[in-house]
Amino acid sequence: xxxxxxxxxxxxxxxxxxxxxxxxxxxxxxxxxxxxxxxxxxxxxxxxxxxxxxxxxxxxxxxxxxxxxxxxxxxxxxxxxxxxxxxxxxxxxxxxxxxxxxxxxxxxxxxxxxxxxxxxxxxxxxxxxxxxxxxxxxxxxxxxxxxxxxxxxxxxxxxxxxxxxxxxxxxxxxxxxxxxxxxxxxxxx
Numbered sequence: 001x002x003x004x005x006x007x008x009x010x011x012x013x014x015x016x017x018x019x020x021x022x023x024x025x026x027x028x029x030x031x032x033x034x035x036x037x038x039x040x041x042x043x044x045x046x047x048x049x050x051x052x053x054x055x056x057x058x059x060x061x062x063x064x065x066x067x068x069x070x071x072x073x074x075x076x077x078x079x080x081x082x083x084x085x086x087x088x089x090x091x092x093x094x095x096x097x098x099x100x101x102x103x104x105x106x107x108x109x110x111x112x113x114x115x116x117x118x119x120x121x122x123x124x125x126x127x128x129x130x131x132x133x134x135x136x137x138x139x140x141x142x143x144x145x146x147x148x149x150x151x152x153x154x155x156x157x158x159x160x161x162x163x164x165x166x167x168x169x170x171x172x173x174x175x176x177x178x179x180x181x182x183x184x185x186x187x188x189x
Contacts, residue, residue: 029129031128034122040179045176068083079093084118088100089118124152153168
């Protein structure tokens with residue numbers, strides 16, 4: 001009887017481990033909303049100054065044109081929250097200070113000293129609307145794009161034409177390099 005129970009438990013466990021068929025990925029240009037979990041590494045090199053490095057975790061929700069970002073240290077402790085809408089952007093730091101501005105990129109520059117492409121990032125993350133300075137891989141996906149002074153390099157986990165990037169490296173003139181390793185995507189057309 002013991003063997004029968006063990007066999008039943010084993011078959012139930014193996015059945016539970018079997019993956020359900022994956023839902024088809026929506027076409028890249030049809031994705032409107034997304035959420036992602038990622039790790040990041042940021043390197044800033046300014047002339048005459050020591051190179052600064054930072055890293056941690058990033059949770060990002062992009063919904064109806066609005067963004068909510070939670071930036072945390074490698075252990076998961078929140079460092080900052082950023083909310084952007086077309087009308088107003090708000091940044092709250094871990095020490096409880098809040099700043100607002102109608103311009104998200106100006107707000108980030110005020111706090112960090114660097115103008116980061118917060119408004120362009122959703123499209124860049126998804127690889128949407130590749131411009132004339134975009135190279136495509138053999139599967140028709142962006143592999144590298146040049147836009148607004150930035151170079152964005154893409155790496156994918158598989159060969160599916162609509163696969164979303166697993167890694168991105170954003171670089172501006174060797175001054176700023178932001179590397180993202182995306183651990184989870186949730187997309188909604």
